[in-house]
Amino acid sequence: MTDQNIEKYVRLYHSMLYRVAFSYLRSSADAEDVCQDSFLRLLNYPGEFPADEDCKRWLIRVAVNLSKNLLKYRRTHGGPQDPLDAADIPAEPTAENELLPLIKSLPPEYGAVIHLFYYEGYSAKEIAQMLDISVTAVTSRLSRGRRRLKKLLTEEE
C-alpha cells in the first residue's frame, strides 16, 4: 500500500471509521485508537483494492474486530466497563454526551449493525458480508436494536 493511497484513504474514511468504532466502543479515545490500528493494518495490505468501496468495507470489518477485542480486554482488565463513566467526562453538552444514552442502550454488536444500516446506508446483505454474519442475524439485531431505541428516538413512518 503506497503512501499516496494511505493518505487518500485516511482522508476519505477517517471520520467514517471513527464513528463506526465509537458506535461500538462509546469512547472517543478508544475509537481513535481503533482507527489508528486499522490504518496501520492497511499499511501492510499487499497490492491495491479494486475500488475505494472495497477498501472502505475492509476497514469497517477490521475496525469492528479490533473494537470487539478491545471491549473484551476492558472487561478482563478491570478498567471502566464503559469508559464514558469515568469521572473526567465534561459536564457540558457535547455531541458525544448527547449520543451516549442512545448507544448505551444497545449491546455493542447491535450498535455496529444499527450504525452501518442507518448511518452508512448499507443493506442487510452488505452488512452481513462485511461482518461475516448471516443476513438473518443482521435483521434480528436490527429488529432488537430498533426496539431498544424506540423510547429514545422518534419513529419515522
Place this chain on the structure above:
Amino acid sequence: MKSKYTELFDNITPPKTDDELLREVLSRREGAVPGGFTEPPKRRSFRKPVIIAAAAVAAVSVGVTAAGASTGWDFSRLFEGFYSRRAQDYAGYVDTGIENQVITADLSEMGISLDQTVDFGYGTVTFTGAIADSNVVMIMYDLTVKDEVLEEYYNKYSKEGKKPFLNLDCSFLNPGCNYSDGFGYPLSAPDSTINEKAVDCSITKAYYYRDGYLSNDTVLEVEFDIFNMSASDQSWWELELEEPVTLSLPLDFMNTDRIAVSPNVEITHDNYRYFLEDVVITPLNIQWYTQPGERIEHLPMRSDPLIYRFKDGTEVKNYAISESSEYNGDREFHSVLLDKPINVEDLASVTIGDYTLYLGRR
C-alpha cells in the same frame, strides 16, 4: 428515527485531524505490527457432503394451532444455508476439509419432521423440522407473506419493488437457552421485480444451551413476536404480531451423544491466555468454559482455528459458523456451532488454540 440518528452522529468527529492521524500512521510504517488482516480474508465455498437421507419421522404435536401429517422431511435443507456460506481463510491455515464421508453424522437420528403451519396475520410460518443435541437446537421454518402486505411494503418502503428478505424474530426462550445464529434465504431471488410471484423465505435458527445440557425431557419454548421485511435497497419494515406464535417442542427426538471433560489447564487462544475448565462436545457444537482471559499484548491479532482430528486420520479445521463468548461473573463461555454434524465417538482429539485435548479410548 433514521434522521435523528444521522443528525446525532453527524456531530461526532474524531479528536485527531486527518493530517495528525496520517503522520502517526506513516511514521510507524517500518515498525508496523503485521496483523491478522494483512490481506482480506479469502472466501471459499464449502464442499457439500453426502447427506444421509432421513427416514420418515412421525410428526408430533408441537403446541401450534394447525396440525400436519408426517411428510418424510429432508434434513439436508438444514445445512444448505450453512454450506453455501463461504468462510474465511486465515493466512497460515490450510483447510483440508472432510474427505471421509463416514464421519458425517446421521442427521435422521437427531431430527424430526414438523410440518406445522400457523397464520400469524401478515403471512404464514411453516415449521418444517428440528434437529437437536444436548447443546444445541436448530429449528427450520418457511415464511410466506400475504400479497396485500407485500403490496403495502412496496408502496411504503421499497420504491424499487425489490423483493425483501423475511424474518420472524423471537423474544422468549427457556432459561439457559440463548439465540445463537440464524441463516435464511429466499426461495425466489430477492432482487426480482414486483411482477414476479410472491416471496417465500426459508430460515434455520440455532439456539444453544449453557451451564447444563438439554435432555430428552426438555420442552423448548420459543415465542415469535416480530415479523420484518428488508430488501437490498435498504427498505425495512418491522411489524409486531398481535398474537405471538408459540412453539413448544419436546426434545425427545434429540441425539444425546456428548463428551464432557474438565482439562483444568492453561491455554492460549486468539491471543488470550485462559484457564480452561470444562469442555463439552456434541454432534453440532463445542462449548468450553474458562476463567476470564488475559490478553497477550505482544502478539498480533489473529484467530485460532478449531481443529477436529478423527480416528480415521481425517482432520477438519476452522469450520465454525458462529461463535459466542460471554463474560458472566467469574466464567467465560465459548460456543462454536459446527457447520457439519460429527459423530463424537469418531473423535480422536480436539485442538483449541495451543491446546490439544486427546479423547482416548471410550
